[in-house]
Amino acid sequence: MITKAKLIDNVQFIYELALAQMELRSFGIEYKILNNLREFELLNLNFEKENMLVKRLAYFKTINSKVTDYYKIIKYNVTKSVNQYLTHWIYPYKGKFHPQMIRALLNIIGLNRGDTVLDPFIGSGTTAVEAQLLGINCIGIDVSPLCVLQSKVKVESIYVLDKIKALRNDAIRAFSSSNSGGLSLFLEESADYNGFLESIDDERVKNFYLLAKLVALSDQVRRSRKILDSFIKNLDLMIKSVEYYAKVVRELDLKLGMVKIMRCDARSLPLKDESVDGIITSPPYSIALDYVKNDAHALKALGYDLEKIREEFIGVRGTGSRRIELYNKDMIKCLNEMYRVLKPNRYCVIILGNATYQGREIKTVEFVIDYCQKIGFKLVNNIDKIIYGLYNVMQKENILIFRKVE
Ligand SMILES: C[S@@+](CC[C@H](N)C(=O)[O-])C[C@H]1O[C@@H](n2cnc3c(N)ncnc32)[C@H](O)[C@@H]1O
Incomplete structure (x- = not known):
């Protein structure tokens, strides 16, 4: 047969x-x-x-x-997008990985239950969710407090689902009294909701309800939705996604991996030499996207000073061509750190594309390949991946698979 x-x-x-x-x-x-x-x-x-x-x-x-x-x-999905199953959809973050590709890469680089994968630019938490589902442990790092928050919520809420559900009605009550002005901006008036958040003991539950507020805020900023309607709709979808997650774990008898998400700088990782079994990541594509500007409303709502925090991000420091120089210097530090913490003979996958500056392509992919090879990474695969979508400026990115040679 x-x-x-x-x-x-x-x-x-x-x-x-x-x-x-x-x-x-x-x-x-x-x-x-x-x-x-x-x-x-x-x-x-x-x-x-x-x-x-x-x-x-x-x-x-x-x-x-x-x-x-x-x-x-993938059938457990509250959205219409095939890639946004379980908790992946929560928060409209620009530049998310395809989760299916991450699952495949975790397999391809030979990671098994109990191994640890590092993503030093965890962003919206895609690597963390996919590793968790396969029973692989994950360390996710990002300098953005918004990314740390959303990544934590996506992987931690499953452990406190009952507590989250028990607070749904209180949250809606607090939100609506914070927002008596209907369409008016929520921020200045959020004393009741902030009080509600402060009353929650469990950090994971608090994070869930903080993110629920930011999802509604982002919906309002981007699409002028009525914020209370948006809050209730998204909150219920968030709860449903976590319920789906719990159901999948039960039905497929999954043994989840342990995930640790930290707000740190990828230029100086708080990890020991040769301590991780694999790396899968996607750093900022040179100066292509201003992550601080893009998430300004959420970072402000989280209480951060945008100018101060900007200094910690790579790809947004400085102006003009100086910004590219600074990016390259910062990337060198990040690549050295990735090499240092990876065990010998294990794999580091970097997904990266070339941005354009003043009509010219910035050759970041080539720069990263050259530098990685200098410090002892061997490029074992370089796969062209097209970026599909009518309005995408960038046409392709590369999946670079390196092995750390001894
Ligand atoms: C291309 S995105 C990663 C997207 C991610 N792969 C996903 O699926 O959502 C790059 C990330 O790098 C983060 N970042 C920028 N500078 C950083 C730094 N110095 N240390 C750690 N993370 C940084 C940004 O906040 C952003 O989330």
Whole structure:
């Protein structure tokens, strides 16, 4: 009998087909691609390997007609976007990873339960959620307090779901009395809601309700929604996503990885030499996006001074071409740190694209490859990944896979 593996329907691009094959190879599977290009014949499968593939693969729908865990997980989604399942959707952060790609990369670089992956630019927490689901421990670092908050909420709320649900009505009451002005801006009037937050003992529950406020604020700033309606709608969706997460853990009998999220600077990591088993990350793409300006309303609502905090971010310090110089200097520090904390012979994946400045491409990808090779990383794969979307300025990014050679 032929053993077949079928790709998930949303696999459309060459880079995804490449990653799907790399996943199979990382589990020691030999295969033939069948004529329709969406099915593989698996050649050396035994019962144990079959179960492993069902539990771990990212790009496959079925193995030998058994439905994969991942295909079941992505059904638990409160949004219309296939990539925003479970808690991934919470907070509209610009520049999120495709979670499916991160799951595949965790497999490809050979990480297993109990190993630790580091993402020193954790952003919206994609690596943390995907590692947690696979039972891999994760250290997520970001200099942005907004990123730290959203990453924590996405992975920690599942442990306090009952406490979160018990406070839903109190939160809505506090929010509506903070916002008696309807469409008027919420910030100045939020004494009742702030009092509600202060009354919560458990840090994880408090973070959940703080983020719920920021989601509503961001909805109001970006789309002029009525803030109270938006608060209630998003709060209920957030609770539903965490319920889904808990359900998936139960139904698939997942043993979650431990996650630690920290607000720190990637230029100086608070980690010991050779202490992590893998790195998957995406630093700012040179000066392409001003993360401070982009999240100004939320950072202000969290009580931060924008000018002060700007100094800690890479890619936004200085002006004009000086900004690119500073970015390169900062990146060198980050890459040295990533090399230092990674165990020998393990892998570091960097996803990066070239931005444009005054009509010219800034060659950050080439700069990073050169520098990494100088300090002892060997480039083992460089995969072109197109960025799909009508309004994207950037056309492609690269998935760079390095190995730390001794
Ligand atoms: C491309 S984004 C990461 C997005 C992430 N992969 C995701 O899925 O959401 C880059 C991140 O680098 C962070 N960052 C900028 N300077 C930093 C620094 N010095 N240390 C740590 N993080 C920094 C920004 O806050 C931003 O979240």
